[in-house]
Amino acid sequence: MRVTLQEEMDTLQASLLEEGDLVLRAVRGSINALRENDPELADEVISFDDDVDARYLALEQGIESLLARQTPVAVDLRFVLAVLHSNLHLERMADLCVTISKLTKLAHGLPPDQTLIEGFDEMASRAEEMIRVALDSFVQRDVEGAESLVELDELIDRTNRRVASYILDLGGDPEKREWGLRMLLISRCLERIGDHAVDIGEQTAYLVTGEFREFTDASHPERLET
DSSP states (O other): OHHHHHHHHHHHHHHHHHHHHHHHHHHHHHHHHHHHTOHHHHHHHHHHHHHHHHHHHHHHHHHHHHHHHOOOOHHHHHHHHHHHHHHHHHHHHHHHHHHHHHHHHHTTTSOOOHHHHHHHHHHHHHHHHHHHHHHHHHHHTOHHHHHTHHHHHHHHHHHHHHHHHHHHTSOSOHHHHHHHHHHHHHHHHHHHHHHHHHHHHHHHHHHHHSOOOOSSOTTOGGGGOO
16 A cells, blocks of 8 residues: 555656646746737747646645545655645646737737846746756755755846836836836736745755744745845
């Protein structure tokens, strides 16, 4: 029976990694659509979310099936719960990519700003790196690697603040201001993707140590200042 449980857990982990690959494709696709100002590519990202949702539901059903037939305890139970939460964080990342693509479509025809596009490319690249680090740390049960996500997330946060400041300085041009406001929402979406990667890192720490803790203390924001 232990072999069967281990096999099922291995399947869950493999499915989580496959979902992660789909989310990475969604992140890159959404930013490519934005950079190229391509509404058709944005539509592809929006449609692609169905694939992520299907993987999310299949993984959730696999977890339910395992819990119904097996009796995981201790680290095995923590693993199943960590996969459950990480599955949700990945699905939400994909939803944020859909939002980026919808905003890209709404902004189609408005004059873009190369400075902002470069900032979003930077944020997206860091977000992709964070997703990879989060999932690699989960597979390797690497708490130190998971904790490194905090520093990577701060790099995204810095760019997000820089983008917001730049948008506020766009001036009185109505078209630029409208485009900028939509881009502000996109910046926020990319920042949230980084936050979800950190959340997966926290699940890794929980899996290894048996104690859940947040890597950053949101109740004391002054500790996060650079």
